[in-house]
Amino acid sequence: MSNSVNLDDIIISKRALHLSENSSLDEMADALQVQQRGVWPLYDDNAKGLEQVQVKTFHYAQCNVKVQFNPARIKSSAAKVDNKSIKERKCFLCTDALPPKQKGIPFNDEYLVLVNPYPIFPRHLTIPRLEHAPQFIEPYFRDMLELSRALKSYTVFYNGPKCGASAPDHMHFQAGNKGFLPVETEYSKLKATTDRKLFSNEHLEIFAVSNYLRKFIAIESDEMTLLQTAFEWLYELLEQRGQEPEPMLNILSGYENGKWRVLVFPRDKHRPDQYFAEGDENILLSPASVDFGGVCITPQEKDFKMIKAADLIDIFAQVSVTDSYFDELCAAYAKRVVE
Numbered sequence: 001m002s003n004s005v006n007l008d009d010i011i012i013s014k015r016a017l018h019l020s021e022n023s024s025l026d027e028m029a030d031a032l033q034v035q036q037r038g039v040w041p042l043y044d045d046n047a048k049g050l051e052q053v054q055v056k057t058f059h060y061a062q063c064n065v066k067v068q069f070n071p072a073r074i075k076s077s078a079a080k081v082d083n084k085s086i087k088e089r090k091c092f093l094c095t096d097a098l099p100p101k102q103k104g105i106p107f108n109d110e111y112l113v114l115v116n117p118y119p120i121f122p123r124h125l126t127i128p129r130l131e132h133a134p135q136f137i138e139p140y141f142r143d144m145l146e147l148s149r150a151l152k153s154y155t156v157f158y159n160g161p162k163c164g165a166s167a168p169d170h171m172h173f174q175a176g177n178k179g180f181l182p183v184e185t186e187y188s189k190l191k192a193t194t195d196r197k198l199f200s201n202e203h204l205e206i207f208a209v210s211n212y213l214r215k216f217i218a219i220e221s222d223e224m225t226l227l228q229t230a231f232e233w234l235y236e237l238l239e240q241r242g243q244e245p246e247p248m249l250n251i252l253s254g255y256e257n258g259k260w261r262v263l264v265f266p267r268d269k270h271r272p273d274q275y276f277a278e279g280d281e282n283i284l285l286s287p288a289s290v291d292f293g294g295v296c297i298t299p300q301e302k303d304f305k306m307i308k309a310a311d312l313i314d315i316f317a318q319v320s321v322t323d324s325y326f327d328e329l330c331a332a333y334a335k336r337v338v339e
């Protein structure tokens, strides 16, 4: 279980990061990654590995999807997240179990900003809560908005307990440097061309995208409370599906020019059929926020070599919600927001 007796040993000061007292969380997070590479060989090796990582890009009519061959991610992609396996392993996000070299930056006295020792992004953070509490978005959505605003050069993301989180028993966010996920560059065009504008006024815009291999609902606002309310309305509709322990979803959140932009990807399956298939049909790809953002992670070289454009279409179709459900959801949400 978690305890915070050694928290003071984990927290790294601005002075130790060679930063001035008025440095931002953004600057601290960047400096932390430099500091950790200098003292933590496992992280440095994985960060070096990432610099030489193989990537290929598939071009579709509406989007580009990258595939990254990242062997260090095998732990996460193949993580057993059933209750029994989780109970039997030591939680790797609890402060008393962090590797001795790992240091962190506190956020709001409730979270610890850490480097992700198995990075996908050139700058990749893991941001667990201090206490050992299960992964749920609803009580912590506002924290996600606050984190996005504090980490302006990052996209903050959330993987549901059955949607890619490898520690479903310990609430955490992750963050990766902006400009890395294809959805970020494709977003403006998607927004301009969507025929599913669900709501729009001076402070709140909501639209949906479905012709994009995967489906998402985007909420933009310059008011935190308004955005939170708009998210809760969507969450209540998703809850009606009865998925446990919470509606299956992945979320990407960014803050720019005084506005938040939150992308919610509602989900059906946790892992596609290919994940469980035997022989040539097998592809070890367990989609989470980063994959939905347009960078699919294959930890096995055979998958990286063999995967085809059609496989990704099929995989995204399985893990996204159906067309008919998405239509219903969009209609109900548009109605709810106007009320």
Ligand SMILES: [Zn+2]
Binding pocket: 002, 091, 092, 093, 094, 131, 132, 133, 169, 170
């Ligand atoms: Zn824990």
